[in-house]
Amino acid sequence: MAELRALVGVKRVIDYAVKIRVKPDKTGVVTDGVKHSMNPFCEIAVEEAVRLKEKKLVKEVIAVSCGPKQCQETLRTALAMGADRGIHVEVPESEAERLGPLQVSRVLTALAQKEKAGLVLLGKQAIDDDCNQTGQMTAAMLDWPQGTFASKLTLEGDKVTVEREIDGGLETIRLKLPAVVTADLRLNEPRYATLPNIMRRTTRQPGRWEATNPSLHRPPSVVLQPLPVQVYHCTYS
Amino acid sequence: MAVAAWQGCARLSWWRVRPAALFASRRGYSTMPVDDTINGLNEEQKQMRQTVFRFLQQHLAPKAREIDQTNEFKDLREFWKQLGHLGVLGITVPAQYGGSGLGFLDHVVVMEEISRASASVGLSYGAHSNLCVNQLVRNGNETQKEKYLPKLISGEHIGALAMSEPSAGSDVVSMKLKAEKKGDYYILNGTKFWITNGPDADVLIVYAKTDMSAVPVSRGITAFIVEKGMPGFSTSQKLDKLGMRGSNTCELIFENCKVPVSNVLGHLNKGVYVLMSGLDLERLVLAGGPLGIMQAVLDHTIPYLHVREAFGQKIGHFQLMQGKMADMYTRLTTSRQYVYNVAKACDEGHHTPKDCAGVILYAAESATQVALDGIQCLGGNGYINDFPMGRFLRDAKLYEIGAGTSEIRRLVIGRAFNEAFK
Numbered sequence: 043m044a045e046l047r048a049l050v051g052v053k054r055v056i057d058y059a060v061k062i063r064v065k066p067d068k069t070g071v072v073t074d075g076v077k078h079s080m081n082p083f084c085e086i087a088v089e090e091a092v093r094l095k096e097k098k099l100v101k102e103v104i105a106v107s108c109g110p111k112q113c114q115e116t117l118r119t120a121l122a123m124g125a126d127r128g129i130h131v132e133v134p135e136s137e138a139e140r141l142g143p144l145q146v147s148r149v150l151t152a153l154a155q156k157e158k159a160g161l162v163l164l165g166k167q168a169i170d171d172d173c174n175q176t177g178q179m180t181a182a183m184l185d186w187p188q189g190t191f192a193s194k195l196t197l198e199g200d201k202v203t204v205e206r207e208i209d210g211g212l213e214t215i216r217l218k219l220p221a222v223v224t225a226d227l228r229l230n231e232p233r234y235a236t237l238p239n240i241m242r243r244t245t246r247q248p249g250r251w252e253a254t255n256p257s258l259h260r261p262p263s264v265v266l267q268p269l270p271v272q273v274y275h276c277t278y279s
Numbered sequence: 280m281a282v283a284a285w286q287g288c289a290r291l292s293w294w295r296v297r298p299a300a301l302f303a304s305r306r307g308y309s310t311m312p313v314d315d316t317i318n319g320l321n322e323e324q325k326q327m328r329q330t331v332f333r334f335l336q337q338h339l340a341p342k343a344r345e346i347d348q349t350n351e352f353k354d355l356r357e358f359w360k361q362l363g364h365l366g367v368l369g370i371t372v373p374a375q376y377g378g379s380g381l382g383f384l385d386h387v388v389v390m391e392e393i394s395r396a397s398a399s400v401g402l403s404y405g406a407h408s409n410l411c412v413n414q415l416v417r418n419g420n421e422t423q424k425e426k427y428l429p430k431l432i433s434g435e436h437i438g439a440l441a442m443s444e445p446s447a448g449s450d451v452v453s454m455k456l457k458a459e460k461k462g463d464y465y466i467l468n469g470t471k472f473w474i475t476n477g478p479d480a481d482v483l484i485v486y487a488k489t490d491m492s493a494v495p496v497s498r499g500i501t502a503f504i505v506e507k508g509m510p511g512f513s514t515s516q517k518l519d520k521l522g523m524r525g526s527n528t529c530e531l532i533f534e535n536c537k538v539p540v541s542n543v544l545g546h547l548n549k550g551v552y553v554l555m556s557g558l559d560l561e562r563l564v565l566a567g568g569p570l571g572i573m574q575a576v577l578d579h580t581i582p583y584l585h586v587r588e589a590f591g592q593k594i595g596h597f598q599l600m601q602g603k604m605a606d607m608y609t610r611l612t613t614s615r616q617y618v619y620n621v622a623k624a625c626d627e628g629h630h631t632p633k634d635c636a637g638v639i640l641y642a643a644e645s646a647t648q649v650a651l652d653g654i655q656c657l658g659g660n661g662y663i664n665d666f667p668m669g670r671f672l673r674d675a676k677l678y679e680i681g682a683g684t685s686e687i688r689r690l691v692i693g694r695a696f697n698e699a700f701k
Contacts, residue, residue: 061309077312079329118326234334235365237379240327 046197046219048091048100049159050125052084052107054116055170070139080116082232083165086124086225089232090195091163092124099197102126104157108133108146110135122235122242129153142171147179154184159220161202166191166224177224187217193228290400306486309441310336310395310578317612318619328388334365335396343397346525347670352400355479363434367393368408372416375429383560383624387567387618394571395578398527398674401568402681406475406526407431409440409564410557411587414484417503418545418553423504429478429480439480441471441531442554448473449687451486456533458487463540464501465489467511467533473681477514477529481507485531486550493548504542511536519581522673559635562682563625565579565620567641569646569678572610576653576671580607582659593641603656614642633695640688643678650675 055064057077065072080088096102107113108131117128132150133141144228154162167174181188189195189204189225193212196203206213207226217223287654310332313323338361346352362368370386372378386409394401412431417426430436447454456469463640467487467576474483483505493499506510515530545553581604584595594600624630650672654661661668679685 059309075312113323118322119330122326122330152324156335183594234365235326235330235380236364237327237330237370237385240330241323241379241385 046094046100046160047102047104048094048104048161048163049090049150049154049157049158050084050087050105050114050120051146051162051164051176052088052170053081054078054106054107054109055081055114055164058082063131070102074139078112078115080119081165081168081170083167083169083225084116085165086229087122087165087276089161089230090225091194093230094123094161094195094197094231095126100161104129104159105155106131106150108141108149109133111140118240119235121158123233124239129157143173143175143179147183150176150180151183152219154180161219161240162222162276164222164224166226177222181204181222184220184222186220186222188222188224189215190218192223192225193224193226194224195229197264200229232275246271309582311574311581313574318615319623319646320384320619324385324388325384328392331365331367331389331392332395334361335392336623339393339396339400344667344670346397348398348524348664350519351523351527352403352525355403356434358400359437360434362404363432366502367404367433367491368414368434369428370408371413372428374431376416376424377432378428380389382562383623384619384622384626387565387570387622388693390564390567391571391574394568396420396490396499396571397525398568398572398575399523399673401571402523402526402565402677403437403476404593405561405565405568406440407438410440410475411480411482413560413564414440414502414544414553414557417557418449418502419504422541424668427504436478436481437479439474439476439483439484440557440700441474441477441483441618443473444470445472445530449684451554452500454486454488454500456487456490458489458501458538460489464537465540465543467503467505467538469533469537471531471533473528475526475528475681476526476648477531478517483507483531484544485533486554489550490548497551498548498553500543501547502550502553503535503538504544507536509538521676522670523677524673555632558631558683560625561630562635562639562688563618563622565678565682566614566642567644567685569639569675570611570615570618571674572646572671572678573607573614573642573649574648576649576668577607577611579667579671580656581651583660587660600656603652607652608646610649614638614645618642633692636688636691638693639678639682640685643675644685646675646678 055078057072060077063072086252087103091103095103095266101140102127103126105117105125106129107116110133114130117130143228152160162180164177166177177190178188189202189206192204193207193209196204200219201216201221202221203214203216204223206215315328320328366379367389369378370381370389371383374380390405392532393404412428415427430437442451442454444454456467456471458465471485485503485505486500487503488499489501490499492506511534513532515532517527520528584600584604585593587594607677621634621638653671654668657666657668660666
C-alpha cells in the first residue's frame with residue numbers, strides 16, 4: 043500500500059571474509075581493529091525493502107541499528123542502498139556486549155509502534171551469534187504475524203504472501219499486515235550502492251529519547267539490565 | 280530428491296551471500312585491511328572504497344589470473360556495464376551528463392581498488408575514464424559532450440586515447456599522423472602505436488598534425504574524436520605484452536580516414552595544450568595503479584609469511600622477513616600519502632606538473648621494488664605462476680614506462696626547478 047512504512051533492522055557484524063581469531067583470554071573473539079560490515083541477511087532485508095519502495099508498494103524505508111557509534115557506518119550503507127531514513131539506537135560500548143535479541147526486539151517493538159511501521163523486515167539471523175531469535179521475538183512482542191526464512195515476498199493490498207524455506211521444503215503462508223518478515227538467503231541479491239548514492243550528503247537532526255522512556259522497559263518476566271538509550275535521526279537530503 | 284539436494288547445497292552455503300564469495304575464500308585468499316584514517320579519507324570515501332572493493336573482489340579478482348594467462352578479458356563488455364552502473368566510469372564528469380561529479384582523489388581510490396583486483400583491467404579503466412572521458416569533459420564542447428559522454432559513462436562504449444606512434448613515444452610532439460582539411464572533413468593518414476583499449480574502443484581521442492610546418496613543432500597538433508567505424512580507421516592485432524595482459528593494446532591505422540570538422544576537440548593547432556595538461560592528470564590518476572599493485576602484493580605476502588613455516592616457526596617471525604614487510608609497507612604508505620595529497624590539491628584547483636610527475640615516478644618505482652620483494656618473500660612459490668607474484672611484477676613494470684617514462688618524469692621535475700631560477 044502506498045502508505046506502508048517498512049522498518050528494517052540492520053546489524054553491524056564482523057565481515058564474513060575475515061579470519062576470526064579468539065582472544066588470548068578466551069573470553070570472546072577479537073573485534074578491535076577487525077573489519078566489520080552489515081550482516082549479509084540484513085543486506086538482503088534492506089534490498090527487499092528498497093525493491094518494494096521502487097515498486098511503490100512501500101512509502102518509506104527506515105533502517106534501524108542498535109549498538110555503539112560505529113553502527114552509523116552500517117546505517118550509511120543502508121541509506122546508500124536506498125533507505126530513506128536511518129535511526130541509530132545508541133548503546134555505549136560497555137553495554138554493547140550484553141545487547142542480545144531480547145533487548146533488540148524490545149527496541150524494534152517500540153520503534154515499530156512509534157514510527158507506525160506496517161512491515162518489519164529483518165535478516166533471519168546474524169552471522170556472529172546465529173541466534174535466529176530477533177524476528178520471532180519482535181513479532182511476539184508486537185503481537186503481529188510473522189513470516190520467517192522468507193525466500194519470496196509478495197505484497198498485495200493489506201496481505202503479504204511469504205514463501206518460507208523450511209526443513210521439509212517450501213511453505214507458503216499469507217499474513218495480514220502489519221507483519222514481521224525475516225529474510226533468507228535466496229530472497230534476492232542485494233545491490234551494490236552506487237557512487238552517487240554513497241556521496242550524497244547526510245544531514246543530521248538529533249532527536250532524543252530519554253533513557254527512562256517506559257515503553258522501552260516493559261515489565262519483564264525475566265529480570266534484565268535496563269539499557270540507557272539515545273536515538274539520533276539521520277536524514278538524507 | 281531435488282529438494283534434498285538443494286537443501287544440502289543451502290546448508291553448505293547458508294551464510295555466504297554470493298557463490299563467488301565461497302569460491303574466493305576456498306582459495307584461502309584474504310586481503311589486508313587498508314587504514315583509511317591514516318590515508319586521510321573522509322567517511323564517504325571510506326565507504327566508497329569498501330563498496331568498490333567488495334564488488335571487485337567478487338566479480339574481478341577471481342578472473343584476474345585467467346585474464347593474464349589468456350591475454351584476454353572475455354566478459355569485458357558486460358563488466359564495463361557493471362562498472363557503469365556503479366558510477367565509476369564517469370567519476371570526474373559533472374552530474375548533468377550522467378557522471379558522478381566527484382574529484383580526483385575519489386578517482387585515484389577507485390583506480391587503486393581496480394588495480395588491486397587486476398592491474399590490467401585497472402589500466403584499461405584508467406585509459407577509459409581518465410584519458411578519454413576526462414579529456415572530453417575538460418576540452419569538449421557541449422555537442423560533443425552530449426553526444427559521446429552518456430554511452431562512455433554507462434559502459435556501453437569503451438574509450439581510448441592515441442598519442443604515441445611507432446617512432447614517437449617520449450618525443451610525442453614529433454608525431455607524424457597527418458590531418459589535412461578537405462571541405463567538412465579532415466583526412467587522417469598515418470599510424471598510432473601502444474594504444475590501450477585500441478582493439479575494443481568505440482570512441483578514441485587522437486592527436487594528429489594539422490600543420491606540418493608549425494614553429495615550434497608542437498603548435499601544429501590538433502586533437503580529434505574518432506569513432507570506430509569511421510571510414511579509413513582500422514586496428515591491427517593485439518600486442519603480446521610482458522605484463523598488463525588482458526588490457527588490449529594495439530596499433531591504429533588511418534588510411535584516408537574521414538573525421539568531420541565538428542569532431543575537433545579543443546581548438547585547431549592547440550592540441551598540445553590538451554595533450555600536456557591531460558598528461559598531468561593522467562599521471563595523477565594512473566598513479567593509483569601502482570598503489571593497487573603494491574596493496575595486492577601485501578594482500579598475498581603478509582598472510583603467506585604467517586602460514587609458511589621453516590626451522591620450526593612461521594617465517595614471518597624471522598627478522599629479515601619482518602624487515603621486508605616493513606619495507607614493503609612503508610613504500611606503499613609513503614607513495615599513498617604523496618598521491619592522495621596531490622590528488623586533494625588538484626581537487627582544490629591547485630595542480631602542478633612537477634608533483635603530478637612526481638607521484639607516478641615515485642609510486643611506479645616503489646611498486647616494482649615491492650613486487651620484487653613480494654616474489655622474494657614467497658621464495659620458490661613466488662617464482663611459479665600458480666601464485667600471482669610474477670604477474671604483479673610484470674604489471675608493475677609498465678608504470679615506469681607508460682604515461683611518460685621515468686626518465687621523462689625526472690626531466691619534467693628538473694625542468695620545473697630550472698624554470699624557477701630563470
